[in-house]
Amino acid sequence: MKGFILSFRSEFYKTRKTMGFWSAVLLPLLLCLFVFIGFFYKSDGLINNSSMELWLKFAAPILGVMGLLLMPMLIIFIAYSVNSLEHKADTWKTIFSLPISKLSVYAAKYFYAFFLVFFCLALFVLFTIGFGNLLGVIKPSLKFSEYSIASILAQIYFKFFLASLGILSIQFLLSLLFSDFIKPMGIGFVCVIVGGILAGNSWQYAYLFPYSHPMMAMKALGPAKNGGNHPSAMPHFTVDLLTKDTWVSLVIAVVVFIAGYFIVLRKSVK
Amino acid sequence: MVINTQNLTFTFGNQTVVKSLSLQVPEGSIYGFLGPNGAGKTTTIKLLLNLLKTQEGSISIFDLDLQNNRIKILSQIGSLIEQPAIYLHLTGRENLMNRALLLQIPETRVDEMLRLVHLQDAAHKKAGQYSLGMKQRLGIALALLSDPKLLILDEPTNGLDPNGIIEIRELLMKLTGEYKKTVFISSHLLAEIQKMATHVGIINHGELMFQGSIQELEALSKPSVQIETDQAVEAANFLKKNNVNVSEVSDHHVFVPYTSKESMGEINAMLNQNGYMVYSINKQQQDLEKLFLAITQNA
The missing domain is CATH 3.30.70.80 (Peptidase S8 propeptide/proteinase inhibitor I9)
Structure with a gap:
């Protein structure tokens, strides 16, 4: 366990000055900032919206761009980035000759990639809420303060995270095996397009294909129901966290993690 | 014996790269592991570091079997394999700090190592801007960081200028002389090793052609x-x-x-x-x- 923690900290130390790490920070920051600027200049047309409508209009473009387009790309890039660090520096032989078990070294890298995606998605929640509230403060006519979207937003992004694990683990393994960018990127890109088409056309077996999962996660956002006896009588949303595609994603992540470890052991180091 | 291998054999596909190698490296020695390019030196070193799995034969280091005591043995080995493995986007000091973090070594040791290999002035420069010789010196600092009992160096003087080679030689002689370390150093140039090695092993096509002290080698020459x-x-x-x-x-x-x-x-x-x-x-x-x-x- 100590070896794992040390390796994990070292992963952070090594990547903190790379694009892989900063893309996980800049992507949510810039995306939320652009939508913030858009709202700021179009605030007049939004005054009549209810608080909840405002939040939904604010969060939806961010979610849409992120979930459908950018997230699979970000996952491919992060998986590549944490591995290419070692390929480029020719350091596999060094990290596997440290007095730390090979499993710890491998697992730390794997979970660090997961952490980066989690971190990025958590920042999306944080920045969406932060910029929304900031809008409410500088444009008091926009009634952002009357509704809290935090819980539902956190659930949606957590669902995204779970949905991304399958892709992430496959891309991680590809990037571990191939030292160039083209192969994992090319395979990933083609799969993302195929996954998008499958999920977009609601093919019944799309849940078995991990690259369809982010788009399917978007669809998991349940339809608005009338709150009924809800005190504010506002509609509320449900997020079905553990749908069958999420289970497939989790199973793939576990299987690929184990398979990857044996590949690393068998492959030794060139 | 610090390193003792028995009938070590390694095959890549159908090509036998290391054939029935029995190395004996005594404590406190500078063991020059010599052979032309492609003789199987790097493969042997990777086997010694458990980077390649032993297929046939056995390896014991510090009188412990490598297969069963991997972590204990590796914690006392510093190594440099082929070109130094350095993160080019980090500074020289950050490269050492990263290793110190992994091995739980105090920061003072990092600065000590930078001084030892004369990199203190370039410590905050990105390693990507280092010359080949500087990278090699940083690689040696990384190998020495944990104060290991055994140093395994694969062609450590590659790319160094004559001054650099002399410095490394003096450093290694000091380490074995004063600090009782053992150095296992590979090279394809005998002249480079001759001046410091106490023991020599000569390998060709994966087979050990000669092993003994440098005096024994000299005695062979008429x-x-x-x-x-x-x-x-x-x-x-x-x-x-x-x-x-x-x-x-x-x-x-x-x-x-x-x-x-x-x-x-x-x-x-x-x-x-x-x-x-x-x-x-x-x-x-x-x-x-x-x-x-x-x-x-x-x-």
Whole structure:
């Protein structure tokens, strides 16, 4: 366990000055900032919206761009980035000759990639809420303060995270095996397009294909129901966290993690 | 013995890269592991570090079996394999700090290592901007960081200028002399190793051709008499006619196997009395480089 923690900290130390790490920070920051600027200049047309409508209009473009387009790309890039660090520096032989078990070294890298995606998605929640509230403060006519979207937003992004694990683990393994960018990127890109088409056309077996999962996660956002006896009588949303595609994603992540470890052991180091 | 391998054999596909290798590296030695490029040196080193799985034979380091004591053994080894493995986007100091973090080594040791390899002025420069020699020195600092008992260095002087080579040599001699470390160093150049090695192993096509102390290696080389004369070819023919064995003739020199001081004097007198001008005559140890070539080419 100590070896794992040390390796994990070292992963952070090594990547903190790379694009892989900063893309996980800049992507949510810039995306939320652009939508913030858009709202700021179009605030007049939004005054009549209810608080909840405002939040939904604010969060939806961010979610849409992120979930459908950018997230699979970000996952491919992060998986590549944490591995290419070692390929480029020719350091596999060094990290596997440290007095730390090979499993710890491998697992730390794997979970660090997961952490980066989690971190990025958590920042999306944080920045969406932060910029929304900031809008409410500088444009008091926009009634952002009357509704809290935090819980539902956190659930949606957590669902995204779970949905991304399958892709992430496959891309991680590809990037571990191939030292160039083209192969994992090319395979990933083609799969993302195929996954998008499958999920977009609601093919019944799309849940078995991990690259369809982010788009399917978007669809998991349940339809608005009338709150009924809800005190504010506002509609509320449900997020079905553990749908069958999420289970497939989790199973793939576990299987690929184990398979990857044996590949690393068998492959030794060139 | 610090390193002891028994019948180590390793095959890539159907090519046997290391054949039944039995290395014995005594404590406190600088063991020069020599062989031409492609002889199996790097593969052997990767086996010693458990980067490649042992297929046949056994490896014991510090009298412990490597397979069953991997972490314990690796914690006492510092290594540098081929070109140094350095994160180019980090500074020299950050590269050392990262390793110190992994091995739980205090920061003071990092600065100590930077001073040792004369990189303190470039400590905050990105390693990507380092010259080859600086990278090599950083690689050595990384290997020494954990104060290991055994250093395994694969061609550590590659890319260093003569000054750098001398520095490394002095550093390694100091480490074994004062700090009782053991150094296992591979090279394809005997001349580079000769000045510091206490023991030598010569490998070719994966097979160990020679193993022993540097004195034992030198004993294999037979001395000869080098005669500088105005008419080398004629002098050589003259000597042959007088039943003196001639081993080699060049434009200005004749080489005769050395037997004794007296016979050297007789040859000198004989040549002088018969009209050959002898400019110089001296006993010469056979070049170890030639011996190395002879050993590796006989395979």
